[in-house]
Amino acid sequence: MLAKRIIPCLDVTAGRVVKGVSFVELRDAGDPVEIARRYDEQGADELTFLDITASSDDRGIIFRIIEQVAEQVFIPLTVGGGVREVQDVRNLLNAGADKVSINTSAVVNPQLVADASARYGSQCIVVAIDAKQTAPNKWEVFTHGGRKATGLDAVEWAKKMQNMGAGEILLTSMDKDGQKSGFDLALTRAVTDALEIPVIASGGVGNLQHLADGVKLGGADAVLAASIFHFGEYTVQQAKQFMAQQGIEVRL
Amino acid sequence: MVDIAVVDYGMGNLRSVQQAVRKVAPNADIAVTGEAAVIASAGRVIFPGQGAAPDCMREIRSRGLDRVISDVIREGKPFLGICMGLQVLFEHSEEGDTPCLGVFSGQVRRFASGLSDAQGNKLKVPHMGWNQVHRGVNPQLPQGVETVALPPTGGKLEGGTTPEHPLWSGIEQDARFYFVHSYYVEPRDPGLVQATSDYPRPFVCAVAKENLFAVQFHPEKSAAAGLKLLQNFINWNPA
Numbered sequence: 001m002l003a004k005r006i007i008p009c010l011d012v013t014a015g016r017v018v019k020g021v022s023f024v025e026l027r028d029a030g031d032p033v034e035i036a037r038r039y040d041e042q043g044a045d046e047l048t049f050l051d052i053t054a055s056s057d058d059r060g061i062i063f064r065i066i067e068q069v070a071e072q073v074f075i076p077l078t079v080g081g082g083v084r085e086v087q088d089v090r091n092l093l094n095a096g097a098d099k100v101s102i103n104t105s106a107v108v109n110p111q112l113v114a115d116a117s118a119r120y121g122s123q124c125i126v127v128a129i130d131a132k133q134t135a136p137n138k139w140e141v142f143t144h145g146g147r148k149a150t151g152l153d154a155v156e157w158a159k160k161m162q163n164m165g166a167g168e169i170l171l172t173s174m175d176k177d178g179q180k181s182g183f184d185l186a187l188t189r190a191v192t193d194a195l196e197i198p199v200i201a202s203g204g205v206g207n208l209q210h211l212a213d214g215v216k217l218g219g220a221d222a223v224l225a226a227s228i229f230h231f232g233e234y235t236v237q238q239a240k241q242f243m244a245q246q247g248i249e250v251r252l
Numbered sequence: 253m254v255d256i257a258v259v260d261y262g263m264g265n266l267r268s269v270q271q272a273v274r275k276v277a278p279n280a281d282i283a284v285t286g287e288a289a290v291i292a293s294a295g296r297v298i299f300p301g302q303g304a305a306p307d308c309m310r311e312i313r314s315r316g317l318d319r320v321i322s323d324v325i326r327e328g329k330p331f332l333g334i335c336m337g338l339q340v341l342f343e344h345s346e347e348g349d350t351p352c353l354g355v356f357s358g359q360v361r362r363f364a365s366g367l368s369d370a371q372g373n374k375l376k377v378p379h380m381g382w383n384q385v386h387r388g389v390n391p392q393l394p395q396g397v398e399t400v401a402l403p404p405t406g407g408k409l410e411g412g413t414t415p416e417h418p419l420w421s422g423i424e425q426d427a428r429f430y431f432v433h434s435y436y437v438e439p440r441d442p443g444l445v446q447a448t449s450d451y452p453r454p455f456v457c458a459v460a461k462e463n464l465f466a467v468q469f470h471p472e473k474s475a476a477a478g479l480k481l482l483q484n485f486i487n488w489n490p491a
Contacts, residue, residue, distance in 0.1 A: 001369070001450060003382045003428060040475070045382055074272050076430060076473050093265040098473060121303035123378055123432040124265065167378055167432075196365055198376045221376055251382040251428045 003251045004215045005045035005222035006239055007078075007200060008229045010035060013052045015061045019178075019227045029230035033068045039229065040073040042236035045251060047073065048101070048170070048224060051081030052145065063095045070096025080128055080170075084109075089116045093124065101170055103128040104143040107150050107157075110164055117165025126200075127166040129154055131187055132174040139173075139187050146174050158191045158199075166197060170224065173203040178227070180206025188218030200224050208234060208242040215248050255280040256486070257294035259321070261311040262286070263303040263336065272472035273298065276483040288320040296485070297324050299466075301336030305360065305435070306348035308336050318353055325355055325464055332485045333466030338459065339437055341466060347435050356459070358439040369452050379451045382428040385458065385469065387420055387447045417446055419465050419484045427477040429469035431457070436468060463490040 010017045010032050017035050018026040029035065036047055047069070051062040059082060066079055079092045080101025089100045100120075106113050106127050117125045130146050131139040131154035139154035158169050171191050173184035183201045192199040201220035205211055205228055214223040228234050240250045256277065258269050266284050273282055283290055291297060299321065301308050312318050325331050333341055340352040345360035352360070367375045436455040439445060446465070447458035457468040465485065471478035 001384065001452075002375075002379065002431075005381050070268065070271055071275075074268075074275070074473060074479055075475050076432075094267060096267050096271065098265060098268060118304075118307075120265070121263075123302060123380070168380065193374070196374075196377055198378070198380050219373060222381070 001249045003045070003249045004220075004243065005200075006211065006236055006243070006250070007046045007048050007222055007224040008039045008044050008236060009048045009050065009202065009224045009226045011050045011052050011226065012062060012065060012081075014058055015065065017230065018052070019230055029227075032065045033072070035230070036069045036073050039236055040075060043240060043251065044075060044236045045222070046076040046078060048078040048080070050101070051079070053081070063091065066092065066095040066097055078126055078170075080126070085112065086116050086119060089120060089125075093120060097124075099124045099126050099168070101126040101128045103130065106161060107141065107143050107152065110160070113161060113166055114164045117167070122165045122167035125166050126168045126170050127158075127161040128170040128172065129158060129161075129191075130172045130174050131184075133184070133187070137186060137190065139184075139190075142174060154187065155190050155194050159194055162195050162197050168198045168200065169195065170200045170202060176204030177202075179204050180227070182206065182210040183214045183218055183220075183223075185213060185218040188214060188220050192219040192221070198222060208239050211239055212243050212246045212248060215243070216246065253293045253295070254283040254285075254290060255295045256282045256298060257291045257296075258282065258284045258298045258300065259291055259317065259337070260284050260286045261301070261308070261315055261317055263301050263308050263311055265302065266300055268470075269298060269300045269334065269472045272479060272482055273486070276479055277486045280486065286315050286317065288316055291317070291320050291324060294324075294329070296330040296332075297321075298332045298334065298485075299337035300334040300472075301340065303336065304347055305336070305339060305345040305350040305352065308340055309350050309352060312340065312353075321353060322355060328463045328490065330485065330488050330490055331464045331466075333464070334472070335433060335468060335470060338466035338468050339435060341459075341464075342437055342439070345435060355464075356439055356444060356461075357441065358437060360435050360437050362435050363451065367452055375452060378432055378434045380432045381430065382474075383431050383449045383451065383469075384426040385429050385447045385449055386426055386454075387416065389442060389445045389448070417460055417465070418488050419460070419481055421484050422480050423477050423484075429467075429471065429474040429477055431469045433468055
C-alpha cells in the first residue's frame with residue numbers, strides 16, 4: 001500500500017536554514033546540506049527547500065545547496081521560492097531538484113504552471129498555496145510570502161491549478177504556520193476532498209499527533225513540518241513510528 | 253566507448269539518474285547522451301524519462317533514437333528502463349493515444365479516477381510516493397493481464413525454486429520504492445512480469461526479459477533500496 005509521506009521543510013536564506021513564526025521572526029537552524037543529510041538518514045520520504053532569500057544577489061546560493069544535496073541524498077527533492085519563468089524551473093531541475101514549487105508566480109501568471117507542466121511533466125510541478133481563513137470554511141490565497149491578499153478562494157484556486165497541470169499541492173495555513181497548534185484540518189480536508197492530485201499539509205505542526213491528524217482527519221497525502229525536526233524535538237523516525245502506531249501506512 | 257549511457261531525449265531530469273549511478277559506480281564512465289553512436293557503443297544503457305507519452309515519443313523519434321533503442325535491446329546489452337523508459341517499450345499508451353516503441357506487446361493505461369482505499373480515502377492520481385514492490389506475479393492482476401504461470405527465467409513463486417532475478421539481489425521482498433506516475437503497463441505476456449504494486453489493485457511495476465529490465469518506480473530516488481537495484485544493474489551480466 002502507498003505510504004503517507006513525511007516531508008521535512010528547509011526554509012533557506014543566505015545559505016542557512018531558518019524558521020519563522022507566521023512568516024516572520026527568523027531563527028537560525030543550521031547548514032542546509034548537513035540538515036538534509038540528517039533527515040535522509042532518519043528516513044525522510046522527501047525534502048522540500050524553500051528559498052526565502054530576499055535579495056536577488058543571493059539567488060545563486062540555492063543552486064549550490066541543491067547540487068550538493070543531490071550528490072548525497074537519493075530521495076525526491078522539491079525546491080521553491082522565486083520561480084518566475086520556465087527557465088527557472090529548468091535551472092532548478094538541472095541543479096538536482098526533482099520537483100519545483102511555484103507560489104506567487106502561479107497567481108501572477110497561471111500560464112507558467114501550464115507551460116512548465118507541459119514541458120517537464122506534471123510530476124515535477126508543485127503549486128504552493130498560502131491560505132488564510134476569512135470566514136467559516138472560507139480561505140483566501142495570499143502571495144509574496146503571505147503579505148499580499150489575492151481575493152482568490154483557496155479551494156477554487158487549488159482546483160484551477162490542478163486543471164492547469166499541477167502534479168501536487170503544497171497547502172500552508174498562514175493562520176497556523178509557526179503556531180505549533182496543529183494543521184488547519186478543515187482547510188486541508190476541504191482542499192484534499194476537492195482534488196484528484198496529492199495534497200501536502202503544511203503549517204502548524206507542534207507535535208507528532210498533529211502529523212497523524214493531518215493524515216487521518218485532514219486527509220492529507222503527505223505532511224510537512226520544519227521546526228519540530230530542526231530543533232531536535234523529534235526525529236523523522238520517531239514521527240513515522242508514531243504514525244504507524246496510529247494505523248497510518250508509512251515507510252519505516 | 254562509455255561504460256554506461258543514460259539516454260537523453262530532452263524529457264525531464266536526468267541529473268538524478270546520473271548522480272545515483274555515479275554513487276554506485278564511482279569509477280565508471282557515464283555519459284548522459286542523445287547521440288545514437290554513443291548509446292550503440294556503450295557497455296550498458298539506462299533509459300529513463302519523465303513527462304507525457306506523446307512528447308516522449310515525438311522526441312525519441314525526432315532524434316532518431318527509436319532505432320538505436322531497439323538495436324541495443326536486441327543485441328543483448330544490459331538495458332534498464334525507468335518510468336517512461338518502461339512505458340514506451342510497449343505498443344501503445346492511452347496517454348494522448350500514442351503509438352510507442354512496441355518492443356513488447358501490451359498497453360499503457362491510466363489509473364481510474366475516483367477510486368478509494370480500504371479506509372475510504374480517495375486515491376489520488378498521480379500515484380505518488382513510496383509503495384511496496386512485490387516480486388513474483390500477483391494472482392489478482394487486473395483484467396487484461398493474464399498471469400497464470402511464471403516464466404522459467406524470471407520471478408520466483410512463493411516458496412518456489414526458480415532463482416530470483418539478479419537485480420533484486422540484497423533487496424527485501426515488498427521493499428518500498430518511490431513512484432510518481434499516472435499510467436501503468438499491461439503486458440500481454442505474463443512471462444515479462446517481475447513485480448507488482450497495489451493502487452488499490454495490483455499493477456505491473458517491473459518487467460524483465462533476457463538483457464532487459466524495466467521498472468515503473470524511480471530507483472534513483474528510492475534511497476538505499478533504489479541504489480542497491482542500480483548497483484545490481486551495473487554488476488549484471490545477462491547470459
